[in-house]
Amino acid sequence: MNSNTINVYPSSLKPSITSSSSYNYSTTVFNHPEEQQKFEEEIPGRKAVLIWLGTLSFLVFTIVIVGGLTRLEEGGLSMVDWSFMGSLPPITQKEWEEEFEKYKQFPEYKKKNEGMTVEEFKYIFYYEYYHRMLGRLIGAVYTIPAIAFAAKGFFSGKRRVMSPWTVLAIGSVIGFQGLLGWYMVKSGLDENHELMKKYNSIPRVSQYRLASHLCTAFVIYAMTLWKSFDLATKNKTVETFAGSSIFKMVAPIFFSLVFLTAASGAFVAGMDAGLVYNEFPLMGGAVVPSDIMAIEPWYKNFFENATTVQFQHRWLATFVATAIAAFCFYFKKGDKGKQLPATVKKSLNYLLAVVTAQYTLGITTLLTYVPTSVASAHQAGSLTLFTFALWMAHVAKRIR
Incomplete structure (x- = not known):
């Protein structure tokens, strides 16, 4: 056994480790059931990381459903501004009218929703607003626990529960998804977009970008859920x-x-x-x-x-x-x-x-x-x- 491997068991209970790291749920092999039970008792942080990943999976599932509703209710192009941190929705009547005036400058209102009232605009606006806020919540729920778990050593050393590269990969795809979401919306706000001009269609986001956005959400969901399965079943x-x-x-x-x-x-x-x-x-x-x-x-x-x-x-x-x-x-x-x-x-x-x-x-x-x-x-x-x-x-x- 190399110097990085946990060495706290009598020889009869030592698990066989196929990785050079201290512990990795995806690469640990046990020769007997009692070895697995003994080994699992010594690993801190497993339940905390499992709850974290399970929460992320649930939030991604939720945002996919909210995104689908936003598409079905045709609210995806109602927010024409982009803010990294987000902001409160309009509150006063004046603020709503100002937001509505911004929307009127874009092709969806001009070609499809001309004559829409402020109250009708509020209805579609809230779908997109909550969709974006859920995206920011996912970013926060990923980032804050990841930093805390890294500080506790759950991604390295003897207390390692999952690979730091897996953690970084999940975070990178979440960040990419946020950028891809705006790139998708941008296609529906541009009346000179190639697909809109080519088929003289009503304003909508590019189906290529929509499919990419949805598939990326599925990838994030699969990454978090697969690792959740690893931890929940203890492999x-x-x-x-x-x-x-x-x-x-x-x-x-x-x-x-x-x-x-x-x-x-x-x-x-x-x-x-x-x-x-x-x-x-x-x-x-x-x-x-x-x-x-x-x-x-x-x-x-x-x-x-x-x-x-x-x-x-x-x-x-x-x-x-x-x-x-x-x-x-x-x-x-x-x-x-x-x-x-x-x-x-x-x-x-x-x-x-x-x-x-x-x-x-x-x-x-x-x-x-x-x-x-x-x-x-x-x-x-x-x-x-x-x-x-x-x-x-x-x-x-x-x-x-």
Whole structure:
């Protein structure tokens, strides 16, 4: 054992450390259950860091839902100023009128909301305001505990709970997300933006930037939640079972496909593509609609043709839902299902239940012409499905 390794156990209880650092939940291997129990008792800070990461995960989940509501209620372009620290919303009638006058100078009011009242403006303004304030809260909830935990040595030395590079990576992506949010909003405030001019569309943010913004939120959520799973489970191994090699290989693929489906959904939201064809499974009376490749060059249809964007999202979702259902039933049937470890069985049951609910919500959203309540539930469902797909991938990682 190197000089950096904890050496407080009798030889019969020493864990095998595969990392040069004192302790790392993702690289510690125990030969016997009593070794793991003894070792865990000696690590301070695990619960505190777990609560911190769990809180960040919850806040990111919340801001994604609020961001979706802001998009659905069309409030994303109501705040035309940017302040790093943020500020109080307008309070007096005069302040509201001044804020409203700023909004009137931009294309969304000129081309879409001309004649809007101050009271109507307040309604959309608050969605964007709370969305931005949540973003700043996430920044504070990350930064203050991270500094405190670093001072306590939870990211280095003998008390290390997680890698400092992981902590820095999470913080860097959070900072990047804030900048990306303003970059996204900026595209909707510019009446000379390429996409707005090209398609003579109503003012909206670039679907490319919207998808990037949402995907980055998913990345932050995945980073914090994965490490939360590490700490919550203490990386206890899962026993092998019949077909475990298939499970280990396929689980991360499903996680990637769920992420890809969510990204395609961001393009649907960014282009209001859910309102193009409100029937299922056909589109305009056909499986493949006639205007699916109406834009030149052909490859831009996948990102700028609302028909194609809806088509690829609905059929990617259908493929993923069907594949997950087949995967789950394969492992749950007969003797194979009876022999599954409890953790594996739970991950399959929950993933199947959530993907079924999410697929049903997606169809309902289409058939009901994208009402805010159903569409918001569908977006929450996408992140919930992402959560359970990530959990199954984490279970797969811990199989012996």
